Amino acid sequence: MAAVRAIAVSLVAAALAVTIRRDNPVFALMIAVSAALFLMWTAIEPLRELTDELFTLAQEANLQAGVITSVLKCVAIGILARFGSDILRDSGMSAASSSVEVLGVAAGLWSALPLLRMCLEAIRSGL
């Protein structure tokens, strides 16, 4: 039901934004950003349930919490960076959009560093 509501809201927002873009581009952008934020908000609950389930499975599989947290952080950074980058591109700020992409990659790599350390330790202990 939440998905249907989200799709309906996105369609209405798209129609509104397209209609008023010629007369009031700023307001159209605000509508697009608001719709995107609403959709992200809607997606938070299922994503939270998914991550909870993955954490439960990881516990059952004796997977270290640090591993799954780092991977999740990286995934979340990827999603947010894409979201920010697309909004900036929609508002015509390509340079800022590229910067957000670079920032997203850098933050993702930074959050993957503990994993790299774990891998190197595992390899070093095997040699």
Add this chain to the structure above:
Amino acid sequence: MKKIIVLFLLCFFLTPQAYAEEVPDSARPILGDIESGDVLDPAAALRSMGQRMLDGLTEPLAQAMKNASAVLICAVLASLGDVLSLGKTGSGAARLAGVLGITAAAGSGIGGIIGSLAALISDIRAYSAALLPTVASAAAASGAPASASANLAMATLCMNAVLAAAEKFIIPLVTVMVAVATASAAFDGALRGVFDMLSRIARWLVIGLSTAFTAAIGVTKVISAAADEAAVKAARAALTTLVPVVGRTISDASEAVAGSFAIVKNTSGVFGILVVIALAYTPIVSAAANYLGYKIASSLAQIVAGQEITRLISDIGTAIGYAAATAAVSALALFIGVAGFIGTVT
């Protein structure tokens, strides 16, 4: 007279204990309370060992499935990152995190498996140093002096070569294979050729070591068998002709003594083989279960994850498979070495 009786009793009671202490502790869970004397009824000994082996199968399988599911969770997360960022921003970072997550998740499992296989190789080295001379001495006393000494020399040499190659080269190579597989998956399969080359080297080494060991033991046995027969005939002839009056009697009695030593040789040899099986069972079954688990996880990951992630999981399984094969070859080498003594012609 009293001193002699006490000495005899001490020898009688302390010798089995000293022999039992040579059995590594890691063999006891499968071997149970079987001692060298119990192998005179091999069916009962094997039955009780078989039951313990079946009972000991559950835990390694469960652990292997846990390791595989941990890796699978990381693969699902990595593919989730790929899908949600639609192959654009952050996709590379998400995949890198997924790849590193898979290796980190498998890391503790791989470390445990490699540690247990290295401990197995170390136990085999220690036990072979006690077992081979014991069985060789009994074989020499049972009427095969030439083949026993030749077999002992060759078995010791080959065992040392096999164990050194396994410990110093193949087991570290397996870790390098995991590292290369991770790097290859992180950089779009750029190091696939290197992984394939390492994989081929590991395969050639495992096959080469087992073939060389079997060939060396076989050739030594064939060459020295004829010398045994001649040596025993010459000794009997010398006893009969050179010792006056009782020469023939001593010669006949020596046959009975040789027969007794043959029983000792067979008993200690069969017990040694049982110990080798008990030693090798748990680490090799655990490694084999992990190999199977990672291959299954790789097949399941194909549903959601990309090619590189799937390959990485499969490659980790392959590396564990080579480690297991190396340990199995080491155990098999001792098995064949001891079996060579048991099969010595008397």
